[in-house]
Amino acid sequence: xxxxxxxxxxxxxxxxxxxxxxxxxxxxxxxxxxxxxxxxxxxxxxxxxxxxxxxxxxxxxxxxxxxxxxxxxxxxxxxxxxxxxxxxxxxxxxxxxxxxxxxxxxxxxxxxxxxxxxxxxxxxxxxxxxxxxxxxxxxxxxxxxxxxxxxxxxxxxxxxxxxxxxxxxxxxxxxxxxxxxxxxxxxxxxxxxxxxxxxxxxxxxxxxxxxxxxxxxxxxxxxxxxxxxxxxxxxxxxxxxxxxxxxxxxxxxxxxxxxxxxxxxxxxxxxxxxxxxxxxxxxxxxxxxxxxxxxxxxxxxxxxxxxxxxxxxxxxxxxxxxxxxxxxxxxxxxxxxxxxxxxxxxxxxxxxxxxxxxxxxxxxxxxxxxxxxxxxxxxxxxxxxxxxxxxxxxxxxxxxxxxxxxxxxxxxxxxxxxxxxxxxxxxxxxxxxxxxxxxxxxxxxxxxxxxxxxxxxxxxxxxxxxxxxxxxxxxxxxxxxxxxxxxxxxxxxxxxxxxxxxxxxxxxxxxxxxxxxxxxxxxxxxxxxxxxxxxxxxxxxxxxxxxxxxxxxxxxxxxxxxxxxxxxxxxxxxxxxx
Numbered sequence: 001x002x003x004x005x006x007x008x009x010x011x012x013x014x015x016x017x018x019x020x021x022x023x024x025x026x027x028x029x030x031x032x033x034x035x036x037x038x039x040x041x042x043x044x045x046x047x048x049x050x051x052x053x054x055x056x057x058x059x060x061x062x063x064x065x066x067x068x069x070x071x072x073x074x075x076x077x078x079x080x081x082x083x084x085x086x087x088x089x090x091x092x093x094x095x096x097x098x099x100x101x102x103x104x105x106x107x108x109x110x111x112x113x114x115x116x117x118x119x120x121x122x123x124x125x126x127x128x129x130x131x132x133x134x135x136x137x138x139x140x141x142x143x144x145x146x147x148x149x150x151x152x153x154x155x156x157x158x159x160x161x162x163x164x165x166x167x168x169x170x171x172x173x174x175x176x177x178x179x180x181x182x183x184x185x186x187x188x189x190x191x192x193x194x195x196x197x198x199x200x201x202x203x204x205x206x207x208x209x210x211x212x213x214x215x216x217x218x219x220x221x222x223x224x225x226x227x228x229x230x231x232x233x234x235x236x237x238x239x240x241x242x243x244x245x246x247x248x249x250x251x252x253x254x255x256x257x258x259x260x261x262x263x264x265x266x267x268x269x270x271x272x273x274x275x276x277x278x279x280x281x282x283x284x285x286x287x288x289x290x291x292x293x294x295x296x297x298x299x300x301x302x303x304x305x306x307x308x309x310x311x312x313x314x315x316x317x318x319x320x321x322x323x324x325x326x327x328x329x330x331x332x333x334x335x336x337x338x339x340x341x342x343x344x345x346x347x348x349x350x351x352x353x354x355x356x357x358x359x360x361x362x363x364x365x366x367x368x369x370x371x372x373x374x375x376x377x378x379x380x381x382x383x384x385x386x387x388x389x390x391x392x393x394x395x396x397x398x399x400x401x402x403x404x405x406x407x408x409x410x411x412x413x414x415x416x417x418x419x420x421x422x423x424x425x426x427x428x429x430x431x432x433x434x435x436x437x438x439x440x441x442x443x444x445x446x447x448x449x450x451x452x453x454x455x456x457x458x459x460x461x462x463x464x465x466x467x468x469x470x471x472x473x474x475x476x477x478x479x480x481x482x483x484x485x486x487x488x489x490x491x492x493x494x495x496x497x498x499x500x501x502x503x504x505x506x507x508x509x510x511x512x513x514x515x516x517x518x519x520x521x522x523x524x525x526x527x528x529x530x531x532x533x534x535x536x537x538x539x540x541x542x543x544x545x546x547x548x549x550x551x552x553x554x555x556x557x558x559x560x561x562x563x564x565x566x567x568x569x570x571x572x573x574x575x576x577x578x
Contacts, residue, residue, distance in 0.1 A: 013042025
C-alpha cells in the first residue's frame with residue numbers, strides 16, 4: 001500500500017483494509033450490502049467533514065446568546081454554518097436512521113460510521129452517540145405513546161432530525177448518580193423537573209433523557225426515574241430552562257456543552273423508579289461502545305498521519321521511512337491500533353447479539369457485552385492518548401502546530417478517558433461482572449478459550465501465552481470472589497490484564513482466520529502485541545529476534561499479505577520471547 005502525503009481528501013473507509021476485513025468476519029452482510037454506503041461515507045468524512053472540524057475547532061466554536069437585546073431569556077447557541085451543514089448531513093446519511101424502520105441495519109453498521117466520523121471530528125461523534133442512545137432507549141423501553149411520538153424525530157433522514165442528549169451529571173460529580181438532586185413533580189400526564197444538570201453536551205439538540213427523583217421517592221439509584229426532555233414544547237415555545245454557560249473545554253470544542261438549570265421544565269416519563277437508573281445505564285452502555293469506536297478512530301487517524309508523513313520525508317539525505325527507530329515506533333503504533341479496532345468492533349458486535357435478547361442480568365450474551373464493553377472502553381481510550389501523542393513526537397515540531405490535525409487529536413483523545421465513566425468506573429463494572437451474580441468472567445473465558453483451542457501450530461506459543469494470562473486472571477477472580485474487600489485494591493490492575501489478554505485473543509482469532517488463506521501478516525501483529533503486553537519475563541531491550549518485524553516492515557505497515565509458508569514457528573516463538 002502506498003500512502004499519500006496528505007491524509008485529507010482520502011477515503012477513510014476504502015483506505016482501511018484492516019476494518020474491512022473485520023467487518024467481513026463479524027457480519028458479512030454489513031461488509032457486502034453496505035460497502036458502497038460506507039465508502040461514500042468514508043469519502044465524505046475524509047474531505048468535507050475534516051475541513052469543517054478544523055474550521056470549527058480553530059475559528060468558530062459555539063457561542064451562547066443567553067438573552068435577546070430586549071432582555072428576554074433565549075438560550076440560543078450560535079453554531080457556524082459549516083457545522084450546521086455537516087450536522088444535518090450526517091443524520092441524512094443515516095447514522096441513526098439505518099437502525100430503524102422496516103428493515104433495520106445492524107448497529108455494527110452505525111458504530112462503524114462512528115469510527116469513521118472520529119477520524120475527522122470527535123465533536124460531531126459526540127451528539128451522534130447521544131442521539132443513538134436516546135433513540136435506542138425510546139425504541140426499546142419507552143411507553144408506546146412516547147416512543148411513537150418522539151422516536152421518528154431522531155431517526156428521520158431528510159436532514160431535519162432532532163438530536164439527543166443524556167443529562168446525568170450534576171454538580172456533585174458524574175459517577176455518583178445515586179446522589180441526583182433533580183426533582184420530578186407529577187403534573188397530569190407529564191412531569192416538571194427542577195434541578196441543575198452540570199455537564200450537558202449537545203445542549204441544544206432537541207431531545208434529552210434525564211435522571212430525576214420523583215417527589216417522595218427513596219434516596220439512591222432506586223429512587224430515580226428517567227424522563228424525556230424536549231428543548232421546545234409542542235407549540236414551538238422554549239421549554240423552561242436556563243443554560244448558565246457553555247464549558248470552555250480542552251477538546252471537542254465543536255460540540256456545545258452547557259450547564260443547564262431545569263426550572264419547572266416540562267418532561268414525559270420513560271420509566272419510573274426503580275427502572276430509571278437502569279435504563280439510563282442502558283443508554284450509557286450504548287455510548288461506551290461509541291466511545292471505544294471514537295478512540296479507535298483517533299488512533300487510526302494518528303497512525304495515518306504519522307505513516308503518511310514519514311513515508312514522504314527525507315532527513316540527512318535518506319528516506320526517514322528506512323530509519324530503524326522510525327520503523328519501530330510506527331510498528332508499535334500499528335499494533336496498538338489494530339488491538340483497539342479488535343476490541344471496539346468486538347464490543348459493537350456484542351451489542352447486536354445482546355440487542356435481540358430480553359433484558360436480563362444473568363443472560364450470557366448481555367454479560368459478555370458488558371464485559372467486553374468495559375474492557376474496550378478502558379483500553380482503547382488509553383491507547384488513543386498514547387497514539388495521538390506518538391504521532392506528534394514522530395512527526396516532530398510541525399505536528400505541534402495547528403497546520404496539522406495532530407494537536408486536535410491529542411486534545412480530543414483525552415476526553416475519551418472521561419466520557420461515560422473513567423477507568424476506575426470501568427474497573428468497578430468489571431468487579432460487578434466477575435462477582436458471583438453475573439457470568440461475566442465465564443463469558444470472557446469461554447470466548448478466549450474458543451480461540452486458543454483452535455490455534456494452528458504456527459501460533460501455538462501465542463496461544464500458550466494468552467492461556468497463561470487467562471489463568472492469572474482466573475486466579476485473581478477466585479481471590480476476589482473469596483475476598484471481595486480486596487476488589488477496589490486490585491480491580492484496575494485486573495482490568496488492565498484482562499483487556500490485554502482479550503485484545504491478544506481477538507488478534508489471534510483474526511490471525512487464525514487469515515492463515516487459512518495463506519496470509520501471516522496478522523500473525524506477526526498478534527505476536528508483537530503478545531510480546532509487548534503478555535510476555536514473561538519483561539521484554540528485553542536488546543531484541544535481535546524482532547528483526548523479522550523490520551524485515552517485513554513494508555508488508556505490515558502497508559497491509560500486504562505475508563506468505564505463511566515463509567514464516568516458521570521458531571520465528572514467531574522467538575519474536576514473542578524477545
